[in-house]
Amino acid sequence: MSSPGYTVGIDIGGTKIAAAVVADGSGEVIGLHQTPTPARDGPDAVIDAAVTAARRAIAVAPGAVGACGIGTAGTVDAAGTVTHATDALPGWAGTDLTERFSRALAMPVTVLNDVHAIGVGEARHGAAAGCRDAFVIAIGTGIGAAIVHDGRVITGASGMAGSIGHVSVDAPMRRRCSCGRWNHLEAYACGPAIEAQHAAATGETIPLPEIAARARAGDEAARAIIAAAAGFLGRSLAQVATLLDPDVIVITGGVASLHDLIASPLHDVVASRAMPGPNRARLRFSRLGTRATILGAASAARAARRGP
Numbered sequence: 001m002s003s004p005g006y007t008v009g010i011d012i013g014g015t016k017i018a019a020a021v022v023a024d025g026s027g028e029v030i031g032l033h034q035t036p037t038p039a040r041d042g043p044d045a046v047i048d049a050a051v052t053a054a055r056r057a058i059a060v061a062p063g064a065v066g067a068c069g070i071g072t073a074g075t076v077d078a079a080g081t082v083t084h085a086t087d088a089l090p091g092w093a094g095t096d097l098t099e100r101f102s103r104a105l106a107m108p109v110t111v112l113n114d115v116h117a118i119g120v121g122e123a124r125h126g127a128a129a130g131c132r133d134a135f136v137i138a139i140g141t142g143i144g145a146a147i148v149h150d151g152r153v154i155t156g157a158s159g160m161a162g163s164i165g166h167v168s169v170d171a172p173m174r175r176r177c178s179c180g181r182w183n184h185l186e187a188y189a190c191g192p193a194i195e196a197q198h199a200a201a202t203g204e205t206i207p208l209p210e211i212a213a214r215a216r217a218g219d220e221a222a223r224a225i226i227a228a229a230a231g232f233l234g235r236s237l238a239q240v241a242t243l244l245d246p247d248v249i250v251i252t253g254g255v256a257s258l259h260d261l262i263a264s265p266l267h268d269v270v271a272s273r274a275m276p277g278p279n280r281a282r283l284r285f286s287r288l289g290t291r292a293t294i295l296g297a298a299s300a301a302r303a304a305r306r307g308p
């Protein structure tokens with residue numbers, strides 16, 4: 001079977017849905033459509049909005065679209081059913097996305113968790129291109145990651161592999177994580193955690209970009225809070241470097257925009273904490289941005305058509 005010329009990729013998040021057609025060879029993104037996620041209206045409305053966005057992208061594809069890849073918020077099993085989702089998408093858990101989208105779009109469908117899709121996208125077209133082993137960590141309102149080997153994401157037995165936001169950190173204080181457990185990395189280093197720490201220290205509630213701007217201007221409180229988050233992150237990434245020995249660790253998501261503030265401390269912590277030896281894990285910051293999910297989902301769908 002000859003490879004199709006184009007694949008449609010869909011990114012389903014708690015606040016927005018995006019879809020585009022991806023040219024199989026070059027990774028060119030064509031006909032990008034974005035729409036707010038009608039999360040409160042339930043899974044049927046979310047699927048309808050995603051199918052509409054995909055059809056709009058397919059309508060402007062220069063050639064035949066042979067497959068669909070989806071990167072979605074939530075945990076996904078090997079068959080493409082959402083097995084767990086947060087309150088951001090009420091009722092999403094239990095939805096068989098493979099069945100719903102293959103019926104609506106009349107083409108083969110591959111479904112990944114959105115951070116897993118980002119990992120594949122970075123490995124295929126982004127900061128991990130050309131690397132055999134990559135660890136891609138997305139730090140935004142939460143923290144997730146993808147372990148990618150030879151362009152394929154390692155999903156784990158239940159689809160949760162890479163959940164580095166929910167590993168324990170050694171901290172003198174107790175902070176509750178979004179998952180309900182205590183002292184997970186996410187509670188110390190995601191965007192809202194940095195904002196909460198700034199508010200607690202200064203009494204001022206301001207968004208992450210403003211905290212970063214103050215740090216760049218020399219504000220001591222802002223600098224200390226960002227440095228503390230980078231310390232927690234660096235210690236966790238040092239464990240990743242030792243455990244997985246990746247070629248590259250890619251940092252993406254909203255907190256990646258602080259790269260000028262955190263790159264150097266992160267590098268120092270990883271270098272001083274990881275096991276010494278030939279370990280060469282390099283830290284890179286992503287430039288693909290939100291396109292990574294669509295590119296990765298499309299790439300996974302293409303790979304599924306080709307078979308193992």
Ligand SMILES: [Zn+2]
Nearest residue numbers: 166177179184
């Ligand atoms: Zn957690």
